[in-house]
Amino acid sequence: MNSYSYRSPQELHLLSILAQAASRQASGCLRVADASNVWMLYLEKGKLIYASNSLDPFGRLDRYLRRLNAQIPSLASPVRVQIRLLFEKPIEEDISRCWDYEAICWLVGQQYLTPAQAAELIEALAKEVLETVLPLQMGNYDLLAEGQLAQLPRFCHLDLRPLVEACQVRRLKQQPAAVASPVAMPATPLRPAPATVNLPPTVSPTSPEAVVQPDQSQRSPGSLQKTTYTVACIDDSPTVLNAIEAFLDDKAFKVLRIENPVSALMKIIRNKPDLILLDVTMPNLDGYELCSLLRRHALFKQTPIIMVTGNTGLIDRAKAKLVGASGYLTKPFTQPDLLKMVFKHLK
Numbered sequence: 001m002n003s004y005s006y007r008s009p010q011e012l013h014l015l016s017i018l019a020q021a022a023s024r025q026a027s028g029c030l031r032v033a034d035a036s037n038v039w040m041l042y043l044e045k046g047k048l049i050y051a052s053n054s055l056d057p058f059g060r061l062d063r064y065l066r067r068l069n070a071q072i073p074s075l076a077s078p079v080r081v082q083i084r085l086l087f088e089k090p091i092e093e094d095i096s097r098c099w100d101y102e103a104i105c106w107l108v109g110q111q112y113l114t115p116a117q118a119a120e121l122i123e124a125l126a127k128e129v130l131e132t133v134l135p136l137q138m139g140n141y142d143l144l145a146e147g148q149l150a151q152l153p154r155f156c157h158l159d160l161r162p163l164v165e166a167c168q169v170r171r172l173k174q175q176p177a178a179v180a181s182p183v184a185m186p187a188t189p190l191r192p193a194p195a196t197v198n199l200p201p202t203v204s205p206t207s208p209e210a211v212v213q214p215d216q217s218q219r220s221p222g223s224l225q226k227t228t229y230t231v232a233c234i235d236d237s238p239t240v241l242n243a244i245e246a247f248l249d250d251k252a253f254k255v256l257r258i259e260n261p262v263s264a265l266m267k268i269i270r271n272k273p274d275l276i277l278l279d280v281t282m283p284n285l286d287g288y289e290l291c292s293l294l295r296r297h298a299l300f301k302q303t304p305i306i307m308v309t310g311n312t313g314l315i316d317r318a319k320a321k322l323v324g325a326s327g328y329l330t331k332p333f334t335q336p337d338l339l340k341m342v343f344k345h346l347k
Contacts (some may be wrong), residue, residue, distance in 0.1 A: 009034065009138040015164065017141065022046040022160045025142060034139035037198045038097065039129060042149050045156035050101050050122055050149060051129040057100040058088045064124055074112050078335045081243040083107070085332045087238055098149055105152050119156035126158060131167045229346055232256040232273035234290065235280045235308065240331070244277060247335040248342070261285040263292060272299060275345055277329070280309035280316070287322050295324035304345035308333075 014032070018041075021030060025046035032039040038054040087103040104121065107113040113121070136298045189304040189338045203342050231253055233244045236257065256271050258264045268276065276294070280287035288308055294300040304326040309316065311330075320328055329341050 010140055012139050014134055018160050029144040031134055032141045035138060039133045044146045046109055048160055049154055049157060051126040052098060052100055053129055060086050061100050064121055077246045079112060084239050084245050097128055100132060104341060112144055115155050129162060134167055138324060150274050167294055172326040189290045216257055228254055230254045230256055230273040232268055234258045234261060234275045235279035262291055274302045277306050280307055288319055291325055306341055
């Protein structure tokens with residue numbers, strides 16, 4: 001696992017740094033940091049191929065995909081949630097990976113986006129990221145010798161100068177009193193990083209399973225006896241809860257979200273759900289213990305309890321069976337995977 005240590009801040013002249021990167025046709029990752037954020041500008045021969053930062057990159061990507069959904073109906077909520085399930089990782093987990101760019105590659109590989117649409121998306125994201133980094137006056141930067149996206153496809157090579165000028169014009173409109181700094185060559189050369197970060201093997205853009213919309217007969221609650229079923233989702237990960245809620249976005253379901261496993265028992269007793277989706281790995285109280293507690297309660301001896309986990313071993317499945325679990329759903333899962341499991345146990 002790689003880590004990034006923030007050094008003592010120094011005065012930054014980012015316009016000059018970017019101008020020099022363009023004029024010298026620099027390649028690699030220009031990493032800029034202050035005490036609260038890290039920006040990654042990926043360059044190839046002085047052109048920008050992607051830009052991101054550490055403050056909620058998947059939230060930013062999701063906003064733009066949501067806008068594109070008006071023109072590209074396939075970018076519906078289940079697809080966007082699936083992206084986060086597959087690719088959203090804490091930046092501390094491996095800073096040599098650009099997970100949001102890998103997500104865009106996956107969208108192209110699965111034919112949710114064309115390469116041209118991906119290029120337009122990347123340009124829009126780059127402008128927003130540049131707007132947040134250009135005002136930075138104190139921090140530090142490194143030019144990593146090897147680009148972090150070396151093993152992934154390219155969708156565009158953006159000229160830095162017009163991008164920077166567009167950002168400056170927008171800043172002037174937002175702050176009429178501000179004066180844009182001229183783009184000039186820096187007085188000192190770009191400083192290479194003390195050590196390069198090698199890009200590990202990446203996720204193939206076409207390797208994860210595509211989200212397949214279920215047919216209407218699969219989603220139809222007509223074969224079920226109740227009009228609306230309450231499904232309790234117990235998981236300490238908001239991303240997983242969002243995925244389940246989006247996948248069960250139907251008049252047939254009411255989703256009860258529970259992030260704290262300690263308070264889950266009382267909430268379940270109050271709401272009496274028809275089915276429970278239970279994460280295995282949670283702090284303070286794991287899923288196996290909670291499942292065992294629920295099975296001891298008279299109200300939930302027959303309630304379907306599905307264990308949701310990334311573990312696929314036989315021992316884990318045996319433990320789930322021992323505590324009385326009704327089924328086992330492995331992460332990452334698609335909407336059809338979830339619906340198949342839910343309808344199987346809501347007969």
